[in-house]
Amino acid sequence: MWSYEKRLQYPVNIKEPNAKLAQVILTQYGGPDGELGASMRYISQRYSMPYNEVAAILTDIGTEELAHLEMVSTIVHQLTRNLSMEEIAESGFANYYVDHTVGIWPMAAGGIPFNSCEFQSKGDAITDLHEDMAADATLLKMQHMFKASYATSHIRTSNVLQ
Amino acid sequence: MNNRMKSEREQLFHDIGVISFVVTEMNEYLDTHPTDKEAMEYLNHYVRMQNQAMREYAMKYGPLRISDADGCNQNEWKWATQPWPWEGGC
Numbered sequence: 001m002w003s004y005e006k007r008l009q010y011p012v013n014i015k016e017p018n019a020k021l022a023q024v025i026l027t028q029y030g031g032p033d034g035e036l037g038a039s040m041r042y043i044s045q046r047y048s049m050p051y052n053e054v055a056a057i058l059t060d061i062g063t064e065e066l067a068h069l070e071m072v073s074t075i076v077h078q079l080t081r082n083l084s085m086e087e088i089a090e091s092g093f094a095n096y097y098v099d100h101t102v103g104i105w106p107m108a109a110g111g112i113p114f115n116s117c118e119f120q121s122k123g124d125a126i127t128d129l130h131e132d133m134a135a136d137a138t139l140l141k142m143q144h145m146f147k148a149s150y151a152t153s154h155i156r157t158s159n160v161l162q
Numbered sequence: 163m164n165n166r167m168k169s170e171r172e173q174l175f176h177d178i179g180v181i182s183f184v185v186t187e188m189n190e191y192l193d194t195h196p197t198d199k200e201a202m203e204y205l206n207h208y209v210r211m212q213n214q215a216m217r218e219y220a221m222k223y224g225p226l227r228i229s230d231a232d233g234c235n236q237n238e239w240k241w242a243t244q245p246w247p248w249e250g251g252c
Contacts, residue, residue: 006226006247009186010179013250056193064186074248 002063009067014078019091022079023109024149026096029072030106030114033138039065041119041135048123073104171223178215178226184208 030036042062049055080093080102088097095111106114120131168176188205195201220230224240234240 003227003229005182006241006244007175007178008247009183011250012248053194053196057190060186060190060193064190070247077248078250 002066008071008074009064010071012071012074012078014075014081017081017083017087018079019083019087019093021149022076023091023093023096024146025072025079026076026107027109028142028146029069029076029104031108031112032118033135033142034106034108034114034118035065035069035072036106036114037116037118038135039063039069040116041121041132044119044121045128045132048121048125049128050125054125054129076104077102171219174215174219174222178212178219181208181212181215185212 028034039062042058042065046055046058046062049058083091083093083102088094096105099105108114119135120128122128122131185205185208188201188208192198192201192205216226216230217233219226220233224244225231225234228241231241
């Protein structure tokens, strides 16, 4: 059972669209280390977890990842608002646009659709917890990669995220 | 964040975000430290603040969760008519 709170975990108010950046951010939604995989990983691993405390943290982190998923898709949505056809063509966004227009669809930056092979649920506590730690470690790497993409997107930080 | 003065609504919404962040983090801490009494008291304090702020927001502007919908103006189902979170602002 889940219930919804009608607010983002942290507010997102993007002023200027940037379709180039949106295509990079989208991978954090439905890519190999994205929030969709993260939430499904923790939520799926709960059933074979032998300790109540661990099932508790998997439940609550899995839930929090859904809140992250919503923030990431909001960023992509706001980065692709009010784009002109010229901006779509010039930013390389046309390939996504032809299939989804500006709808949000989970895929990796390279165009690979989300699939559950992005995570494991092995039915073994030690195996699953190691997978969780490995997944968590990708976050640090992702943050560096996003910062690099950000710096080259010709937009000042203050204009994009407030 | 710009320097413009926050409206009363924006301030309350901001406070809900801050309080809820504490609740989430304490919830996750307690999952693996379930006998930490001090942490439980800390969580309880923030849960009460969260409920109070959520009730106040629902009463004045519309509900952020269905469990507060009974505290709202009954002429309109604001859950559906008010802006959704991804549109920015409140």
